Amino acid sequence: MKIKFISGCSIGKPNLILFSVNNEGIVFDCGYQYEMPDFTKIDKEVKHIFITHAHADHVGSLTILKRMFPDANVYMSEPTKELSKITISNLEIKQKYRIPKKEIDEVIETVNFVKEGEIIKIGDNIKVLPIQAGHILGALSYLIRIDSELILYTGDISLMNLPLAGQFFLPQTGTDLLISECNFSLGEETFFKSMEKIIQIISNTIKLKGKVIMPIPAIGRAQEIATYLASKILSNELPRVNIFIDGSVRDAFKIYDRYYLMLKGYLKDTYLNVKSAGLIKEVSDVMRKDIIKSEQPYIVLTTPANLRHGPSLIYVQEYILDERSTVIFTGKVEEKTIAKKLIMARKGELIDFEGVALGKRCGVHLIEINEHGNVSDYLQLIKKSSVKGVILTHGNDLTKEFLSNIFAKDFQNIYLSVPKELDELNLELTLKVCKKMQIMEEEVLDFLIERMNKEFKGLFDERKTINEENILKWLENQEILHQIKNHEKVKSVFFIAFRYAVKYSYRDNAIDFTYPAFILENLANILEKIHGKSAIKMLFDQLNETAPKFFKNLVLKGGTMKAQLNIEISSLSKLKETLKSFEENFSRFNIKAPSIEEIKKLCEEEIKINPDLRSVYERVFKEI
Ligand SMILES: [Zn+2]
Numbered sequence: 001m002k003i004k005f006i007s008g009c010s011i012g013k014p015n016l017i018l019f020s021v022n023n024e025g026i027v028f029d030c031g032y033q034y035e036m037p038d039f040t041k042i043d044k045e046v047k048h049i050f051i052t053h054a055h056a057d058h059v060g061s062l063t064i065l066k067r068m069f070p071d072a073n074v075y076m077s078e079p080t081k082e083l084s085k086i087t088i089s090n091l092e093i094k095q096k097y098r099i100p101k102k103e104i105d106e107v108i109e110t111v112n113f114v115k116e117g118e119i120i121k122i123g124d125n126i127k128v129l130p131i132q133a134g135h136i137l138g139a140l141s142y143l144i145r146i147d148s149e150l151i152l153y154t155g156d157i158s159l160m161n162l163p164l165a166g167q168f169f170l171p172q173t174g175t176d177l178l179i180s181e182c183n184f185s186l187g188e189e190t191f192f193k194s195m196e197k198i199i200q201i202i203s204n205t206i207k208l209k210g211k212v213i214m215p216i217p218a219i220g221r222a223q224e225i226a227t228y229l230a231s232k233i234l235s236n237e238l239p240r241v242n243i244f245i246d247g248s249v250r251d252a253f254k255i256y257d258r259y260y261l262m263l264k265g266y267l268k269d270t271y272l273n274v275k276s277a278g279l280i281k282e283v284s285d286v287m288r289k290d291i292i293k294s295e296q297p298y299i300v301l302t303t304p305a306n307l308r309h310g311p312s313l314i315y316v317q318e319y320i321l322d323e324r325s326t327v328i329f330t331g332k333v334e335e336k337t338i339a340k341k342l343i344m345a346r347k348g349e350l351i352d353f354e355g356v357a358l359g360k361r362c363g364v365h366l367i368e369i370n371e372h373g374n375v376s377d378y379l380q381l382i383k384k385s386s387v388k389g390v391i392l393t394h395g396n397d398l399t400k401e402f403l404s405n406i407f408a409k410d411f412q413n414i415y416l417s418v419p420k421e422l423d424e425l426n427l428e429l430t431l432k433v434c435k436k437m438q439i440m441e442e443e444v445l446d447f448l449i450e451r452m453n454k455e456f457k458g459l460f461d462e463r464k465t466i467n468e469e470n471i472l473k474w475l476e477n478q479e480i481l482h483q484i485k486n487h488e489k490v491k492s493v494f495f496i497a498f499r500y501a502v503k504y505s506y507r508d509n510a511i512d513f514t515y516p517a518f519i520l521e522n523l524a525n526i527l528e529k530i531h532g533k534s535a536i537k538m539l540f541d542q543l544n545e546t547a548p549k550f551f552k553n554l555v556l557k558g559g560t561m562k563a564q565l566n567i568e569i570s571s572l573s574k575l576k577e578t579l580k581s582f583e584e585n586f587s588r589f590n591i592k593a594p595s596i597e598e599i600k601k602l603c604e605e606e607i608k609i610n611p612d613l614r615s616v617y618e619r620v621f622k623e624i
């Protein structure tokens with residue numbers, strides 16, 4: 001079982017996560033954002049594709065992935081299916097990859113609908129349960145049960161109760177691993193705080209009889225804001241003005257109308273009222289010309305958010321010279337777009353609208369809206385939950401760094417991983433670490449370090465290159481490195497590594513110490529860089545000191561040798577052979593092999609306490 005983060009870890013990247021279970025690929029989300037995920041990095045036959053919601057960064061490249069895996073089953077909610085049609089047909093990939101409408105329809109029409117709370121079974125050991133994500137109409141998070149482990153992939157979520165989409169609920173089912181987005185704001189701003197500011201600006205604009213133009217993404221935010229503003233008109237907190245919806249905002253609203261029963265937010269009933277009261281009005285392509293020029297003040301929400309083309313650009317061109325009017329952006333805009341120029345320009349500065357230069361006279365505001373929530377909401381959620389591990393994807397680096405620091409300080413019992421693009425995690429190991437993190441048992445280290453030695457000994461025997469860098473990478477990938485950084489763990493890591501290096505070097509009743517010496521040397525170099533020279537010297541001194549006891553245990557098959565490694569030296573000649581190899585390989589660390597006499601003496605002392613071991617002792621030392 002593996003998870004590969006094909007894309008979506010860093011900001012501005014489309015989401016695509018690949019689970020490999022029983023040699024099958026299961027993809028979660030398949031987005032497009034300025035670019036495609038690197039599909040060539042998908043190294044499994046994709047059998048299932050789960051889409052969380054209809055935003056481009058989660059569904060935008062679905063048609064392309066389906067070209068590669070035409071037989072893959074696609075799962076999404078019914079509203080997501082309808083909204084995805086809008087999203088995909090609005091994308092620029094349509095031109096770049098020449099996706100005809102027919103192909104979009106074909107892919108979209110063959111999806112399997114999933115519903116909150118209805119389990120999807122995949123094969124014998126995987127079940128997927130869609131749960132409420134909030135965020136936008138139809139958005140789902142997926143709770144994935146593989147054997148007895150529970151993994152929750154959030155997609156985008158809202159930690160606050162949005163007017164229409166509602167709120168994400170983390171099920172209290174003992175999620176082992178949470179793979180979560182982290183678009184949470186570091187500041188205090190939430191949807192509602194930002195809306196207060198926007199309402200203030202709108203009130204002022206209406207007083208001046210100006211127009212409010214909101215260039216905005218088509219799906220989600222536009223419907224939330226329009227409904228929220230309409231509810232403020234109903235409660236007389238805003239003067240009665242028309243709220244117009246245009247461009248793809250209008251198309252997405254149609255889907256909201258059709259599936260309003262599936263809305264979860266506290267304004268879902270108001271939604272119907274404001275729609276039937278005509279507070280939110282569609283602008284058809286035919287009507288647009290007249291409506292734009294109408295005398296009355298109005299609010300219009302329209303696409304595209306970056307003013308590259310289309311209706312939003314037409315509205316702005318019409319009112320840029322009007323000092324009474326205001327353009328409000330609700331999120332960061334791309335560089336080199338008219339939207340960006342408009343935000344950056346000073347009053348009166350000329351802005352080039354494809355050949356026509358117009359001076360900026362209207363008001364321009366950027367009031368960022370974060371529907372995801374802020375980091376303190378997120379930490380609160382983690383605190384209340386019983387999740388054992390968290391993997392952060394899809395969010396900005398600053399939030400990730402902030403959360404990493406908090407986790408390191410206050411959530412030491414929760415496993416945290418912040419993967420980069422194309423990182424791959426071994427799911428079994430990760431889950432094992434997650435489960436054990438809360439107690440941080442030696443057992444986990446033991447398990448991992450045994451695996452490390454098994455792997456590296458194989459490579460060593462085949463004379464493949466292993467160096468410090470490979471070992472470091474391995475430790476990092478298996479999440480041991482952060483444990484090693486803890487001073488108290490160093491000794492355990494060092495001695496467990498030695499023990500298993502020995503185990504995998506045991507053959508024909510003797511031990512060849514070439515590999516153990518090699519692994520200890522590399523490990524020591526790594527540890528030295530973290531903890532300094534003196535710490536490493538201490539470890540080698542300790543190994544030197546305990547060497548006689550180690551050999552005694554090998555002969556009498558006692559201590560850890562007996563408990564875990566199940567190896568023994570059963571004749572004097574084998575003991576001599578082993579000691580010789582020890583001497584040859586460990587003298588470079590100033591570690592001496594004990595003498596046969598010394599070992600014999602220790603064995604005799606042990607026999608006094610434990611007479612059962614006499615026959616084992618005699619088998620080795622009978623010749624002396
Ligand atoms: Zn989204």
Ligand SMILES: [Zn+2]
Binds near residue numbers: 055057156394
């Ligand atoms: Zn997203």
